[in-house]
Amino acid sequence: MPSEEKVTYNLCQGWGCHEHCLVETHVKDGKIDRVQKCLFPGKRPANDICMKGILSAKIPYAKDRILHPLKRVGERGEGKFEQISWDQALDEISAKITEAAEKYGSRSIILNQFWCGYPGDWKSTHNDLIYRLAFAYDASILEYQAVDYGLTFGTAVVNGLFTVNSRRLPEDVGKEIIIWGGNPLGFTRPAASTHFLLDAQERGVKLVHISNLFDVTSARADQWVPVKSGTDGALALGMCSVVIEEGLYDAEFLLDKTSAAYLVNTETGAYARAAELIEGAGEGDFVAADKDGNLGVVAHPMGQPFAGYGDLTPDLFATIEANGAVYKTSMQLLREFCQEWTPEHQETVTGVPAETCRQVAREYIANSPAIIYLYYGLRYPNAVQSNRAILTLALLAGNVGRKGGTIMLAGQGDQTTMYGMDQNVIRFPREVRGMSDRVTIETILESFENPDVQQYKVWLNCMGNPLLNWPNKDMWRRRILPNIDLFVSWEIRMTDTARYADYVLPETTTFERYETVCDTDNCVMYCEPAIEPLGEAKSTAWIFSEIAKRIGVGSEFDLTAEEWQRVRIDEGMKGKNAIVFDDGQNPIGTEPITYDTLKKKKVMRVDIPPMIPEDGLSMDAHTTTTGRFEFYNELLNGIGHPFGDFEPIDILDDERRAEYPLQFYVGRHKYFMQGQFTNIAENHLLAEKQFGVALNPVEAKKRGMVDGEIVNVVNSRGTMRVPLQLRDDIPMGMAHTWYSFDEKHYPNTCCPQDLMHAENTPERETAVMRTYYPAYAYVNINVLGTPQVMTHVAGPYTPEGLWNQLCDVRKITSDGKEA
Ligand SMILES: Nc1nc2c(c(=O)[nH]1)N[C@H]1C(S)=C(S)[C@@H](COP(=O)(O)OP(=O)(O)OC[C@H]3O[C@@H](n4cnc5c(=O)[nH]c(N)nc54)[C@H](O)[C@@H]3O)O[C@H]1N2
Numbered sequence: 001m002p003s004e005e006k007v008t009y010n011l012c013q014g015w016g017c018h019e020h021c022l023v024e025t026h027v028k029d030g031k032i033d034r035v036q037k038c039l040f041p042g043k044r045p046a047n048d049i050c051m052k053g054i055l056s057a058k059i060p061y062a063k064d065r066i067l068h069p070l071k072r073v074g075e076r077g078e079g080k081f082e083q084i085s086w087d088q089a090l091d092e093i094s095a096k097i098t099e100a101a102e103k104y105g106s107r108s109i110i111l112n113q114f115w116c117g118y119p120g121d122w123k124s125t126h127n128d129l130i131y132r133l134a135f136a137y138d139a140s141i142l143e144y145q146a147v148d149y150g151l152t153f154g155t156a157v158v159n160g161l162f163t164v165n166s167r168r169l170p171e172d173v174g175k176e177i178i179i180w181g182g183n184p185l186g187f188t189r190p191a192a193s194t195h196f197l198l199d200a201q202e203r204g205v206k207l208v209h210i211s212n213l214f215d216v217t218s219a220r221a222d223q224w225v226p227v228k229s230g231t232d233g234a235l236a237l238g239m240c241s242v243v244i245e246e247g248l249y250d251a252e253f254l255l256d257k258t259s260a261a262y263l264v265n266t267e268t269g270a271y272a273r274a275a276e277l278i279e280g281a282g283e284g285d286f287v288a289a290d291k292d293g294n295l296g297v298v299a300h301p302m303g304q305p306f307a308g309y310g311d312l313t314p315d316l317f318a319t320i321e322a323n324g325a326v327y328k329t330s331m332q333l334l335r336e337f338c339q340e341w342t343p344e345h346q347e348t349v350t351g352v353p354a355e356t357c358r359q360v361a362r363e364y365i366a367n368s369p370a371i372i373y374l375y376y377g378l379r380y381p382n383a384v385q386s387n388r389a390i391l392t393l394a395l396l397a398g399n400v401g402r403k404g405g406t407i408m409l410a411g412q413g414d415q416t417t418m419y420g421m422d423q424n425v426i427r428f429p430r431e432v433r434g435m436s437d438r439v440t441i442e443t444i445l446e447s448f449e450n451p452d453v454q455q456y457k458v459w460l461n462c463m464g465n466p467l468l469n470w471p472n473k474d475m476w477r478r479r480i481l482p483n484i485d486l487f488v489s490w491e492i493r494m495t496d497t498a499r500y501a502d503y504v505l506p507e508t509t510t511f512e513r514y515e516t517v518c519d520t521d522n523c524v525m526y527c528e529p530a531i532e533p534l535g536e537a538k539s540t541a542w543i544f545s546e547i548a549k550r551i552g553v554g555s556e557f558d559l560t561a562e563e564w565q566r567v568r569i570d571e572g573m574k575g576k577n578a579i580v581f582d583d584g585q586n587p588i589g590t591e592p593i594t595y596d597t598l599k600k601k602k603v604m605r606v607d608i609p610p611m612i613p614e615d616g617l618s619m620d621a622h623t624t625t626t627g628r629f630e631f632y633n634e635l636l637n638g639i640g641h642p643f644g645d646f647e648p649i650d651i652l653d654d655e656r657r658a659e660y661p662l663q664f665y666v667g668r669h670k671y672f673m674q675g676q677f678t679n680i681a682e683n684h685l686l687a688e689k690q691f692g693v694a695l696n697p698v699e700a701k702k703r704g705m706v707d708g709e710i711v712n713v714v715n716s717r718g719t720m721r722v723p724l725q726l727r728d729d730i731p732m733g734m735a736h737t738w739y740s741f742d743e744k745h746y747p748n749t750c751c752p753q754d755l756m757h758a759e760n761t762p763e764r765e766t767a768v769m770r771t772y773y774p775a776y777a778y779v780n781i782n783v784l785g786t787p788q789v790m791t792h793v794a795g796p797y798t799p800e801g802l803w804n805q806l807c808d809v810r811k812i813t814s815d816g817k818e819a
Pocket residue numbers: 016114115116117118119146147148379462463464465466469470471490491492493495507508509510666667668673674675676739753802
């Protein structure tokens with residue numbers, strides 16, 4: 001007789017790619033038999049799964065799964081642990097927390113909740129509970145580290161806030177999608193995004209890929225535009241110059257949606273305020289001029305619909321003199337700024353032929369409404385400015401927030417908490433003891449040298465694998481851990497970080513716990529355990545309630561993970577409706593979303609407005625100075641970069657390259673999710689052959705090297721000894737390696753992250769970030785009313801230095817020395 005099959009819905013364990021798929025889990029005899037794509041309500045749902053999704057069924061059963069609480073018995077990092085009981089672990093950890101809090105204050109406890117790789121990420125119940133504990137106890141929360149901010153901030157400067165939009169945009173695209181700075185196709189966005197992009201290509205949409213190396217996205221694109229690493233700002237400005245000089249811009253859009261026609265005082269660099277030029281006009285209003293130099297007030301429309309220019313017919317390129325100063329429109333300033341960036345000049349920086357620059361620019365306009373798909377591939381300190389320059393091009397084309405056009409920011413899911421679920425019902429305890437300091441690694445390091453400031457003694461690493469994934473491993477080994485009295489890691493497997501922990505707590509996988517997430521394709525999803533937790537694994541919700549009890553805030557954690565789901569849905573989504581579909585998946589009405597209906601239906605599509613409304617303004621709140629899209633930002637004036645710009649970076653510096661001639665490019669792996677899936681045999685087998693450092697055969701020949709030989713990868717931070725691979729797809733001047741392999745793969749030698757500089761230090765701070773960050777945080781918290789927990793910031797230092805590293809690859813002799 002066939003055994004009974006149980007089916008549950010679970011978040012994909014490989015959530016970190018930001019595709020946010022739900023999987024249908026099939027269980028036989030108490031064991032996961034398989035997972036497969038599950039059906040969402042509605043037409044062509046954005047839920048597909050990839051090879052990692054399918055193989056995630058193996059994650060709970062992996063050989064290095066942590067099944068019991070462990071206590072360190074050897075040195076930190078040595079990997080020697082003894083198995084202890086939950087009671088012992090929780091008692092000892094809680095006692096140390098209490099002791100540190102009594103001596104150094106509750107803020108000496110740091111919670112790391114870097115959520116990227118955790119199923120449900122910042123939208124998960126378990127992440128909310130981390131905030132709840134922090135606010136109930138007034139502990140410190142670590143700022144997110146080292147990732148993904150170039151794009152976020154680039155768009156924030158131009159749009160005024162963090163923008164998220166839908167992966168469905170290619171469904172309405174005109175004739176072209178430019179994929180700029182990213183490798184989505186079958187690689188970093190392997191499920192729904194890949195399908196939406198390839199479906200568009202099948203309909204005849206041209207895919208253009210602009211990238212620094214020939215990756216799988218380049219291979220599939222209709223046109224590949226190779227660009228030198230970190231020079232995209234120059235290419236985008238070159239394209240802007242073509243569009244402006246050839247008159248290809250969308251004047252109507254620029255007037256209607258942007259501050260292009262607003263006058264700027266060229267003495268101060270600030271947008272002219274109406275009161276400055278027109279008697280009796282408002283302090284907060286702006287000014288435009290017509291062809292004859294007549295002025296008109298533009299009412300500041302922050303929070304209101306744009307009121308237009310009154311009787312004035314504004315001149316986009318106006319220049320006037322008044323009060324002894326020269327005033328120019330921001331469009332005129334952009335034109336002058338771009339005059340330097342002729343297609344010929346950008347070629348000297350980017351390596352993209354002038355004719356290609358012209359052709360790509362002209363086609364982008366001719367094929368509009370067209371999409372520019374931006375992702376996180378510009379991990380350089382100039383990424384904010386490069387992304388701004390790309391956005392400027394999109395604004396000139398009138399392709400922002402236009403149906404079928406727009407820029408596509410392929411981060412996160414399809415909507416934000418603003419529209420979906422109110423997560424604060426769990427994040428904030430009944431009694432808030434304190435709003436929890438947000439600390440950066442830098443603050444923590446400084447405190448170790450100064451006994452007069454807040455000290456940090458306990459590190460609870462609830463999510464993430466910083467010792468593998470964050471740059472500068474040495475900083476952890478030498479500078480952080482020796483000053484931390486208690487280091488605890490929640491984990492599902494024995495990672496590099498767990499190995500350095502004093503206690504390792506076994507957490508449930510996505511298949512062993514309750515969760516609700518409001519996200520994918522605007523759906524809210526109900527997940528329940530497919531299997532009983534293996535070994536003694538417990539959910540974060542349970543672990544927190546046990547610790548909370550022992551440190552005196554237990555009353556805030558009086559529910560189980562299952563019970564929290566009812567709070568999230570019945571309180572957090574109160575008043576929200578879901579779309580009801582008939583059998584043919586056509587919408588026929590709506591129904592209220594309640595915990596009980598969701599539990600029955602598993603997935604409900606929330607009835608919320610699309611992220612990009614027809615009228616074109618992406619999201620409704622424009623919180624820039626002028627309340628419009630701005631390619632000119634007055635806040636940044638005076639530090640030299642009011643426009644999106646090209647800023648030279650280390651890897652482009654000839655003097656530095658004389659010592660270390662190769663870009664040290666440490667990328668992510670197709671078959672892994674950062675450090676995850678490295679313990680799954682199928683994935684490891686596929687990836688194993690690619691372990692080492694890859695060079696272009698010509699670079700190898702120059703060094704007298706052959707495929708497979710063991711070489712040293714060297715820079716001022718250390719030496720990594722690995723096998724060499726010759727690859728034609730790696731450009732000259734680059735050494736490519738993967739950062740996902742655990743440190744055990746690098747015996748007696750450095751790991752890639754050792755050769756990378758410290759992040760979040762003042763040296764890495766750029767002027768743009770220093771000026772922009774406080775304004776961004778202010779707008780988020782005070783204007784939008786976003787709770788402080790969701791400011792999406794890493795601190796004032798731009799952390800996008802991941803690929804701005806140099807190295808050399810050197811031959812070693814048979815006695816192991818460098819030749
Ligand atoms: N050199 C270089 N470094 C980089 C990057 C790069 O491009 N180059 N990229 C950066 C980027 S963009 C990112 S987002 C970061 C990612 O950095 P991390 O967030 O550290 O990446 P993951 O390896 O996904 O870490 C997630 C951890 O959570 C664990 N985990 C998974 N599921 C569960 C669960 O259900 N419960 C618990 N308790 N644990 C779970 C996994 O085992 C894993 O160890 O890396 C950054 N580092």
